Amino acid sequence: MIETCEWVLREMRDEGGGFYSALDADSEGEEGRFYIWDRDEIFEVLGEQEGDLFCSAYGVTTGGNWRDPASTSEEKTNILFLPRPLDEAYGTEGIEPGELRDRLSAARKKLLARRGGRVRPHLDDKIMTDWNGLMIGSLAYAGKALNEPRYIKAAEDAANFILSNLRREGRLLHTYRDGSARIPGYLDDYANLADGLLDLYQATGEKEWLAQAQTLTDEMLELFSDDQAGGFFFVSVDGVEGDPAISLFRSKDPYDRAVPSGNGVAARVLLRLGEITGNKTYREEAGDLLRAFRVYLEDAPRGTESLMLAAAIYLDQKPAKNVEIEKEPGLVARMRKAPVTIKVFDHGEESSGGKVQLAIRLLIDKGWHINSHRPIQDYLIPPRIELDDNPSWILAEVSYPEGEKITLAFSPDPLSVYQGTVEIPVTIRARGEPPPSATITFRVDFQPCNANSCLAPETVKLPVVIRAEVKKGG
Known part of the structure; x- marks a missing residue:
């Protein structure tokens, strides 16, 4: 978790605090070229003793441990990985655990500096509200769990960036690049950002984040709710006005893909707000949403895991019957x-x-x-x-x-x-x-x-x- 957070802060963070969208996998016309290693280069950077230790720990061989299956070349190179847990490597290398970790950490820093001189993969520097919401929540959660204030501060900076730069006339926008924000926000933007702000509130105790999350959730209910069948549409109600084609095919998706579904995250947000604020309306809205997608949860539980998680929270939070309170003086x-x-x-x-x-x-x-x-x-x-x-x-x-x-x-x-x-x-x-x-x-x-x-x-x-x-x- 720590290495992942550090990579995000090092590689994917805009100077204003927001987070970029993606890095390409290829550079110089080759898939993964930026990340692969030749054993001789590792020895050149680290020297023979530390290079031999590093290669043993990370599965690096003279002949290479990987070949690009999409390439016609038979040449193999090395991807760094742990062929065995470091706990098992202690005895093999004859080094005390603490010393082994320190030496490998120092070696990784030297190799990272060498890699920094390579031609970098292309950076997709769009800053998207929905993905930043996921990152805000993840960093706030990690910062609290690991007692690392830097992660919480990074989450706060990203939240301030999104709320300052991706709102227009009180409405959330979807994407930002080169000083310009555009495209009205979708369900995923509202749900993911509200969820991330709730994580930030729980990590800091700052009521500002709770208030912002509540405002976004109220807007989400107004703009995206399906008042007849339950659940949320992907596009807002005013985003389809005057466009019969979008209105006809207005989607309401329960399925998780590379990221959780907007409806799954929205259900979780409603339940969290209901618990934090004591407002029963949020819980009732979450119940309506879960009932609307019940058949999907029954038929495809592995494809609707964010909704399944929300359903578990909903049932776990079910208020106790009054009789229980009466029996306990x-x-x-x-x-x-x-x-x-x-x-x-x-x-x-x-x-x-x-x-x-x-x-x-x-x-x-x-x-x-x-x-x-x-x-x-x-x-x-x-x-x-x-x-x-x-x-x-x-x-x-x-x-x-x-x-x-x-x-x-x-x-x-x-x-x-x-x-x-x-x-x-x-x-x-x-x-x-x-x-x-x-x-x-x-x-x-x-x-x-x-x-x-x-x-x-x-x-x-x-x-x-x-x-x-x-x-x-x-």
Whole structure:
């Protein structure tokens, strides 16, 4: 992931912050010429000792490991690849893991500098809104998961570029080149950009990105919705006015191709906004969309995976029945982000100094865990409970319990984790004289893991109504 992000920032980024569309595969009339290597050239750059190590690690041979199948030439050259994982190469090369990685990293930098002197492939320098939306979301997601501020900053720069240069009279445009933006935006432009801005909001907490995503989504509903059959058309309603041919063949595509379908991304955006804002209309719109394409999901699940993902989110977010709330005294908020359900309880406990005692309960699905508040390994991400800024209340104390020590196959060292049901007492304190009633919002950060892998870190927000009139005394 890191190398991919670094390549994008190095090769595909416009000086204004947007991202270009593509690089050609060929240069100097040959497919892949910019990227292939001759063993002698590697030795010329690295020397015999480092060159031999590099060639062994990356499958480079004297006779070459690849021939262009489209060429009439029998000549073979080398594509760099790992014929075996580096973990297996440690013993073979007789070098300590850290030293091997450092030496190969230094060698790659030297070869990258040499490659920079070659004739470069043609750059398609169009900046397209839909593809930039995907890149914004990917960099924001990677920046948060890897704790790399540069990636988040790059996502912010791209978002600012698109919103500043590819909007005209409040409408989104599709493509930009040489200082000029044109072509009214399509469904994919609105959906992908809104989705990327939501990733950016979750990575930064900046409400500006949430507001922009909501504005784009509202415009998407107005411009692209099929009010009769559900789902979204690819072309906006005003994009077909006066053109009967486009109106007749106005498409509504559920299928993923090289990129996710606009309808699949739109469904995900609606569900995310519904969860973040509490606006039920977004969820209802997503439900209508999924029902409109149900037959396609049943007949071609591998071709509609973005819609399948949205359907899974939709079913996972299904509101709990009222009877569940009635059976749990003191339950004031509930949210599920698979594989974790989070509940907030107010049992009416009070203490001196305008304090209110609450409890946040984490119910973690079987087979899953989250790191404890004090993980043994410093690179693991602990859960965190915070309170959004509030004029009436502040978070006074969070009492995290001790974690449970477990050992999993992927780590020889024990891990400190939470499993099953975890109760976390929290105390909030009034800033002054508390109002009779106020809504506070808890923010819970956590990273779910199973025995094999970890999901990306999640943030769940839970609004809670605090009624001060029942907290008198003390």
